[in-house]
Amino acid sequence: MSFDLIKSVVELVQQFMEQNEGKALYSNDLQGFTEWINSSCKNTSESIDPCWIGKESGRISDSIINTLLIRMGRYAKTYSRSIGNSVFSSQDDFIYLIGLKTMGAMTKMELIRHNVHEKSSGILIINRLIRHGWVEQTGSEKDKRTKHIQITEKGHTVLEENMDEIRKASNVVVGNLAHSEQMLLIAILSKLDEFHNSFYHMNLDTRNLLDIAYKRLR
Template sequence: MNFDLIKSVIELVQQFMKQNEGKSLYNNDLKGFTKWINISYKDGFESQDPDWIGKEFGRSSDSVITTLLIRMNRYAKSYSRSVISNSAFSSQDDFIYLINLKVLGTMSKMELIRCNLHEKSSGILIINRLLRNGWAAQTVVQKDKRKKVIQITEKGLAVLANSMDEIRMASKVVAGNLTHPEQMLLIAILSKLDEFHHSFYRMNLESRDLLDLAYKKLN
């Protein structure tokens, strides 16, 4: 049984009842609910373009998307600063790197740095801080003595566990007031964008070459 689907339907019904309460815009039956779904989601996401500041002066949707993504990044960073203020972490990158090591497992320094889309110099500073604090350890690969890998330690797992409640709280706040269906839609859209950009990022090109190549791909 698909419980996620059932949860999504229940949330939609609750949202329908809340919006329709006292207004009687739709019949409180399956027919009314279906009509509300079509208008609120199908038409809202596929047919009607939203308004934005500067639209009447020719500001493009590309410009708005870029601005909103930058703003969301800044909101997320501000909430992350709240997390580290009551923890042993120096920056949000500390716990993000540890989470990656916990979830994805052992990897080389460069694999960990690329996973977080950092420049090598910045990533090395973060990794060295994790090693210095004993939250991560570097070991030699037995099959290839020239290769070293990074893994999270018990101490790292412990310090991460101590902050996970606040990390989850910050993540929930970043997702804001989006409903479950809206979150699923946003994940799909952002995943599509991430796949597009990451295909170029892996090439390790200079910034200008990267921009030119990505632009040509779109035209």
């Protein structure tokens, strides 16, 4: 059985005990826990449409979602500036390092595409990481012309030294969302990411990319 699944179940049991403590809305056994789960799912699925600024005057959901996603990105960027006492030039530095640590060596373009950057911006970030000695270029065993980027021991060290702060920033960005809300948000954002990633890195100008994306919705 997956450890992540066991961890999620334990977290749910903990939420159940905390919410039920002193209220006795459900019996403290498997039946009560099951009833609580079913009630939580029902409340989530039957939730009413939220309110947002401008809704009454005709502002549609597409517009507010775009605005909120942009705002969340800016909040995350602000929190990341305090990480490592400015050892990182931007959050992109440690995001690239984490990507290489978890996924292994990649070509420059694979790494840039993974982080959804334009080529010019991604190259600047990679070059900066190379200058710091946090990543290095290595030749491919199959094709010597192909260069791979991989994290160095120095890169692992700087990540490890600042990982508590990185996790703290991530925790703050998630804010006051409950575990069930976090899982729902992951599912929704993953669905959106899959949709956009399927054509985002085509060699198209912005106008053509927008038209293709729009047609796929129809």
